[in-house]
Amino acid sequence: MARKTDGMQGREGLEDLFAAMREERVPPSDALMARVLADALAHQPRPALPVAAEVGAGVAVRPGLWRRLAGLFGGAGALAGMGTAAVAGLFIGFVQPEGLSLLGDAVLGTPLETVELIPDVDMLFAGN
Known part of the structure; x- marks a missing residue:
């Protein structure tokens, strides 16, 4: 009979x-590590490779400029997204909304038209 302890x-x-x-x-066995790594590699996403479309009698066509x-x-x-950001930047630059x-x-502290965004070389060496 088992002794009861508090x-x-x-x-x-x-x-x-x-x-x-x-x-x-206790280090894991080599077989366990091999199975874990094989499972991890099986679940990693693989990038889709561009496929050349076949036209007619087995002549492959390269992807066009826009696709590349x-x-x-x-x-x-x-x-x-990059094109949208570029168009928005051009719009903000040319239109100059009042809020900007x-x-x-x-x-x-000064009007936006008086700000020197690209200073002259003399201004850079003046130390001001």
């Missing part, structure tokens, strides 16, 4: 057991 002795014995297990380092350019920037979505002028006056 809660404190059981807890202390359990803590001792856990401490002994923390000190013991989109691939260079990370796909059509990324290229569309007020913001420039508040931040710089």
Whole structure:
């Protein structure tokens, strides 16, 4: 028949057991590591490679300029986002919304038209 112990002795014995297990380092087997790495490689996404379309009698056609350019920037979505940002930048630069002028006056303390964005070489060496 098992001897009944109070809660404190059981807890202390359990803590001792856990401490002994923390000190013991058992490295994983090579077979386990090989299975884990094979599983990880199987779940990694693979990039889609551009496929040349076949036309007629087995003549392959290379992707066009726009498709290659989109691939260079990370796909059509990324290229569309960059184009949108470029158009927005041109719009803000040419139209000069009233809120932008007020913001420039508040931040710089001078009218936005008087700010020198590209200084002369003399101004750079003047030390001002």
